[in-house]
Amino acid sequence: MLSPAIMRSNALSPMRSSGTTAASATTLSILPDAAKLVFRGKTEAIEAAGAHFGVKPSLEACRFAAVGGRSVYWLGPDEWLFQAVNEDPIEVFGGMSVALQAQACSLVDVSHRSDGIAVAGPTAALVLNHGCPLDLSLKAFPVGMCTRTVLGKASLLLSRSEEHVFHVDVWRSFAPYVWQFLDEARSLS
Amino acid sequence: MLLINCPYCGPRPEAEFANGGQAHIARPADPMSLTDDEWAAYLYMRDNTKGLHHERWRHANGCGRFFNASRDTTTDVIKRTYRMGERPEAEHQGAKP
Ligand SMILES: [Zn+2]
Numbered sequence: 001m002l003s004p005a006i007m008r009s010n011a012l013s014p015m016r017s018s019g020t021t022a023a024s025a026t027t028l029s030i031l032p033d034a035a036k037l038v039f040r041g042k043t044e045a046i047e048a049a050g051a052h053f054g055v056k057p058s059l060e061a062c063r064f065a066a067v068g069g070r071s072v073y074w075l076g077p078d079e080w081l082f083q084a085v086n087e088d089p090i091e092v093f094g095g096m097s098v099a100l101q102a103q104a105c106s107l108v109d110v111s112h113r114s115d116g117i118a119v120a121g122p123t124a125a126l127v128l129n130h131g132c133p134l135d136l137s138l139k140a141f142p143v144g145m146c147t148r149t150v151l152g153k154a155s156l157l158l159s160r161s162e163e164h165v166f167h168v169d170v171w172r173s174f175a176p177y178v179w180q181f182l183d184e185a186r187s188l189s
Numbered sequence: 190m191l192l193i194n195c196p197y198c199g200p201r202p203e204a205e206f207a208n209g210g211q212a213h214i215a216r217p218a219d220p221m222s223l224t225d226d227e228w229a230a231y232l233y234m235r236d237n238t239k240g241l242h243h244e245r246w247r248h249a250n251g252c253g254r255f256f257n258a259s260r261d262t263t264t265d266v267i268k269r270t271y272r273m274g275e276r277p278e279a280e281h282q283g284a285k286p
Contacts, residue, residue: 061197061198061199133202149250
């Protein structure tokens with residue numbers, strides 16, 4: 001059997017050395033691994049899931065809620081992403097599935113599926129806008145907002161944790177492309 | 190870039206959406222009772238409207254949900270978007286719903 005370390009190697013690890021050379025006000029960094037669970041279900045089930053997880057999920061569209069290293073992202077009207085930074089996916093998933101036994105819902109462990117990038121700096125929105133068509137002004141995309149969107153040819157989850165800090169959660173096979181795209185964009189802006 | 194008003198997420202860039210073809214085509218309740226011609230009509234035949242057309246869209250790179258849009262095919266203006274299960278408004282029923 002594969003050791004968990006091999007099963008969960010970060011797709012961005014080769015980028016560490018090559019990706020941080022551009023002189024720019026905006027920095028890229030690799031976010032720590034996290035347990036990630038996709039939940040689908042109706043209001044009663046999402047409330048039960050949030051109560052167990054310790055974070056009240058947003059019922060408002062395109063918003064996330066966070067308590068410490070745990071956060072819940074609204075993905076769709078019946079779909080949320082539960083994320084626990086630096087926690088063991090097997091434990092988090094096990095606890096959640098027991099807590100949700102009586103609920104009609106689906107819960108899938110997708111911890112292995114994506115990697116995270118932090119885009120930080122006063123020009124972070126401009127850098128992202130090189131490939132993302134969303135209005136990233138604070139008025140249209142406030143702190144606490146999250147959404148799936150596109151960047152260049154890749155689909156990803158974009159969230160804003162501070163005025164000048166965005167987090168990008170992207171599927172592993174797109175991660176090097178997105179990193180290089182952002183690295184090139186930040187060297188231009 | 191065109192903006193499309195997702196009923197769940199609000200106005201979003203066109204690049205996040207995928208077109209899903211003509212809306213309000215109900216699957217026949219009992220396909221076995223249909224002739225081949227009737228079944229083929231259900232599967233393949235679509236309106237080619239000049240003017241207001243009701244069609245399905247999916248916010249593929251967003252909330253992922255299907256919804257309906259009433260679009261004028263001569264101007265490409267989307268007059269209204271509405272959720273699955275809802276009917277097009279009377280004033281917009283120019284095309285065959
Ligand atoms: Zn949407």
